[in-house]
Amino acid sequence: MDLDRIKALVRDVPDFPQPGIVFKDITPLLADEMAFSSVIDLIVVHFGRGNVDKVVGIEARGFIIASPVAYHFGAGFVPVRKKDKLPWATESAEYELEYGTATLEIHKDAVRPGERVLIVDDVLATGGTAKATADLVERIGGKVVGIACLIELGFLDGRSRLEGYDLFTLIGY
Numbered sequence: 001m002d003l004d005r006i007k008a009l010v011r012d013v014p015d016f017p018q019p020g021i022v023f024k025d026i027t028p029l030l031a032d033e034m035a036f037s038s039v040i041d042l043i044v045v046h047f048g049r050g051n052v053d054k055v056v057g058i059e060a061r062g063f064i065i066a067s068p069v070a071y072h073f074g075a076g077f078v079p080v081r082k083k084d085k086l087p088w089a090t091e092s093a094e095y096e097l098e099y100g101t102a103t104l105e106i107h108k109d110a111v112r113p114g115e116r117v118l119i120v121d122d123v124l125a126t127g128g129t130a131k132a133t134a135d136l137v138e139r140i141g142g143k144v145v146g147i148a149c150l151i152e153l154g155f156l157d158g159r160s161r162l163e164g165y166d167l168f169t170l171i172g173y
Protein backbone atom coordinates (compact mmCIF):
# COMPACT_ATOMS: atom_id res chain seq x y z
CA MET A 1 0.00 0.00 0.00
CA ASP A 2 1.53 3.33 -1.00
CA LEU A 3 2.22 6.09 1.49
CA ASP A 4 -0.21 8.58 -0.08
CA ARG A 5 -3.11 6.20 0.60
CA ILE A 6 -1.82 5.59 4.11
CA LYS A 7 -1.50 9.36 4.68
CA ALA A 8 -5.10 9.84 3.54
CA LEU A 9 -6.14 7.66 6.51
CA VAL A 10 -4.70 10.14 9.04
CA ARG A 11 -7.49 12.43 10.24
CA ASP A 12 -6.84 16.04 11.25
CA VAL A 13 -8.81 17.06 14.34
CA PRO A 14 -8.49 20.84 14.89
CA ASP A 15 -8.35 22.23 18.43
CA PHE A 16 -7.83 18.88 20.18
CA PRO A 17 -6.88 18.48 22.98
CA GLN A 18 -6.48 22.27 23.19
CA PRO A 19 -7.23 25.27 20.95
CA GLY A 20 -4.55 25.73 18.29
CA ILE A 21 -3.42 22.07 18.14
CA VAL A 22 -4.25 20.05 15.04
CA PHE A 23 -4.36 16.51 16.41
CA LYS A 24 -3.22 13.76 14.03
CA ASP A 25 -5.76 10.99 14.64
CA ILE A 26 -4.35 7.65 13.47
CA THR A 27 -7.40 5.54 14.41
CA PRO A 28 -8.65 5.34 10.76
CA LEU A 29 -5.16 4.14 9.74
CA LEU A 30 -5.06 1.53 12.53
CA ALA A 31 -8.54 0.32 11.58
CA ASP A 32 -7.53 -0.30 7.95
CA GLU A 33 -6.06 -3.81 7.72
CA MET A 34 -3.82 -2.99 4.75
CA ALA A 35 -2.54 0.31 6.13
CA PHE A 36 -1.85 -1.09 9.60
CA SER A 37 0.14 -4.06 8.34
CA SER A 38 1.97 -1.88 5.78
CA VAL A 39 3.28 0.61 8.36
CA ILE A 40 4.45 -2.21 10.63
CA ASP A 41 6.21 -3.94 7.71
CA LEU A 42 7.92 -0.71 6.59
CA ILE A 43 9.38 -0.18 10.06
CA VAL A 44 10.55 -3.80 10.29
CA VAL A 45 12.16 -3.66 6.83
CA HIS A 46 13.94 -0.35 7.61
CA PHE A 47 15.65 -1.58 10.79
CA GLY A 48 15.98 -5.24 9.78
CA ARG A 49 15.49 -8.49 11.69
CA GLY A 50 18.42 -9.43 13.91
CA ASN A 51 19.30 -5.83 14.74
CA VAL A 52 16.88 -5.15 17.60
CA ASP A 53 16.64 -6.80 21.03
CA LYS A 54 13.92 -4.64 22.59
CA VAL A 55 11.23 -2.37 21.17
CA VAL A 56 10.19 0.50 23.43
CA GLY A 57 6.64 1.82 22.92
CA ILE A 58 5.69 5.24 24.27
CA GLU A 59 2.30 5.47 26.03
CA ALA A 60 -0.28 5.18 24.70
CA ARG A 61 -0.50 5.04 20.91
CA GLY A 62 3.15 4.02 20.68
CA PHE A 63 2.21 0.72 22.37
CA ILE A 64 -0.12 -0.18 19.50
CA ILE A 65 2.62 0.19 16.89
CA ALA A 66 5.56 -1.06 18.95
CA SER A 67 3.96 -4.37 19.88
CA PRO A 68 3.58 -5.86 16.37
CA VAL A 69 7.01 -4.46 15.45
CA ALA A 70 8.52 -6.33 18.43
CA TYR A 71 6.68 -9.49 17.43
CA HIS A 72 8.08 -9.33 13.88
CA PHE A 73 11.62 -8.80 15.17
CA GLY A 74 11.31 -11.61 17.70
CA ALA A 75 12.25 -8.85 20.18
CA GLY A 76 10.90 -7.99 23.61
CA PHE A 77 8.47 -5.14 24.24
CA VAL A 78 9.11 -2.43 26.85
CA PRO A 79 6.58 0.25 27.87
CA VAL A 80 7.56 3.85 28.57
CA ARG A 81 4.71 5.37 30.55
CA LYS A 82 3.59 8.62 32.08
CA LYS A 83 4.51 9.32 35.70
CA ASP A 84 3.35 6.90 38.42
CA LYS A 85 1.86 4.29 36.07
CA LEU A 86 4.65 1.71 36.24
CA PRO A 87 4.63 -0.49 39.35
CA TRP A 88 8.35 -1.34 39.76
CA ALA A 89 11.50 0.77 40.35
CA THR A 90 11.70 3.42 37.64
CA GLU A 91 14.05 5.85 35.94
CA SER A 92 12.26 9.10 35.06
CA ALA A 93 12.74 12.08 32.76
CA GLU A 94 10.86 15.37 32.61
CA TYR A 95 10.33 16.85 29.15
CA GLU A 96 8.36 19.46 27.22
CA LEU A 97 5.47 18.63 24.90
CA GLU A 98 3.98 20.59 22.01
CA TYR A 99 1.24 21.18 24.60
CA GLY A 100 2.55 21.31 28.20
CA THR A 101 5.17 19.36 30.15
CA ALA A 102 5.20 15.79 31.40
CA THR A 103 7.32 13.09 33.00
CA LEU A 104 8.06 9.73 31.39
CA GLU A 105 9.23 6.61 33.19
CA ILE A 106 10.78 3.24 32.36
CA HIS A 107 11.45 0.27 34.62
CA LYS A 108 15.11 0.30 35.65
CA ASP A 109 15.47 -3.40 34.74
CA ALA A 110 13.58 -3.21 31.42
CA VAL A 111 16.73 -3.48 29.29
CA ARG A 112 19.89 -5.49 29.85
CA PRO A 113 23.24 -3.65 29.48
CA GLY A 114 24.15 -3.24 25.82
CA GLU A 115 20.83 -4.40 24.40
CA ARG A 116 19.86 -2.82 21.08
CA VAL A 117 16.68 -0.79 21.46
CA LEU A 118 14.26 0.61 18.90
CA ILE A 119 11.95 3.41 20.15
CA VAL A 120 8.49 3.64 18.56
CA ASP A 121 5.75 6.29 18.74
CA ASP A 122 2.91 7.57 16.58
CA VAL A 123 3.78 11.27 16.10
CA LEU A 124 7.09 13.14 16.21
CA ALA A 125 6.28 16.77 17.04
CA THR A 126 8.92 18.80 18.92
CA GLY A 127 10.96 15.63 19.56
CA GLY A 128 10.91 16.12 23.34
CA THR A 129 9.14 12.83 24.01
CA ALA A 130 11.46 10.79 21.80
CA LYS A 131 14.58 12.49 23.21
CA ALA A 132 13.45 11.90 26.82
CA THR A 133 12.80 8.25 25.96
CA ALA A 134 16.22 7.86 24.34
CA ASP A 135 17.79 9.37 27.48
CA LEU A 136 15.88 6.91 29.68
CA VAL A 137 16.97 3.91 27.59
CA GLU A 138 20.60 5.04 27.69
CA ARG A 139 20.49 5.71 31.45
CA ILE A 140 19.43 2.10 32.10
CA GLY A 141 22.19 0.76 29.83
CA GLY A 142 20.49 0.25 26.47
CA LYS A 143 21.87 1.24 23.06
CA VAL A 144 19.35 3.15 20.94
CA VAL A 145 19.58 1.74 17.39
CA GLY A 146 16.77 3.91 16.10
CA ILE A 147 13.55 5.83 16.53
CA ALA A 148 10.48 5.11 14.39
CA CYS A 149 7.40 7.34 14.22
CA LEU A 150 4.49 7.04 11.79
CA ILE A 151 4.13 10.80 11.45
CA GLU A 152 6.68 13.63 11.47
CA LEU A 153 5.49 17.22 11.93
CA GLY A 154 8.43 18.66 10.04
CA PHE A 155 7.52 22.28 10.77
CA LEU A 156 8.30 21.65 14.48
CA ASP A 157 11.79 20.34 13.61
CA GLY A 158 11.87 17.56 16.21
CA ARG A 159 14.46 15.88 14.00
CA SER A 160 17.11 18.46 15.01
CA ARG A 161 16.83 17.30 18.65
CA LEU A 162 17.52 13.72 17.63
CA GLU A 163 20.75 14.14 15.68
CA GLY A 164 22.92 11.05 15.77
CA TYR A 165 19.94 8.67 15.92
CA ASP A 166 18.54 6.71 12.96
CA LEU A 167 15.16 8.50 12.86
CA PHE A 168 12.69 6.78 10.51
CA THR A 169 9.31 8.39 9.81
CA LEU A 170 6.71 7.41 7.21
CA ILE A 171 4.37 10.37 6.76
CA GLY A 172 5.48 13.99 6.74
CA TYR A 173 3.67 17.31 7.16
Ligand code: AMP
Pocket residue numbers: 021022023024025058059061096097098121122123124125126127128129130158
Ligand atom coordinates in the same frame (compact mmCIF):
# COMPACT_ATOMS: atom_id res chain seq x y z
P1 AMP B 1 6.73 15.84 21.02
O1 AMP B 1 7.36 15.46 22.33
O2 AMP B 1 6.46 17.30 20.92
O3 AMP B 1 7.52 15.30 19.85
O4 AMP B 1 5.29 15.19 20.99
C1 AMP B 1 5.15 13.85 20.66
C2 AMP B 1 4.13 13.16 21.53
O5 AMP B 1 2.94 13.94 21.67
C3 AMP B 1 3.71 11.87 20.88
O6 AMP B 1 3.61 10.88 21.89
C4 AMP B 1 2.40 12.18 20.23
O7 AMP B 1 1.51 11.12 20.43
C5 AMP B 1 1.89 13.44 20.88
N1 AMP B 1 1.56 14.50 19.93
C6 AMP B 1 2.18 15.69 19.81
N2 AMP B 1 1.62 16.46 18.89
C7 AMP B 1 0.61 15.73 18.37
C8 AMP B 1 -0.35 15.97 17.34
N3 AMP B 1 -0.39 17.12 16.65
N4 AMP B 1 -1.22 14.98 17.06
C9 AMP B 1 -1.20 13.81 17.74
N5 AMP B 1 -0.32 13.53 18.71
C10 AMP B 1 0.58 14.47 19.03
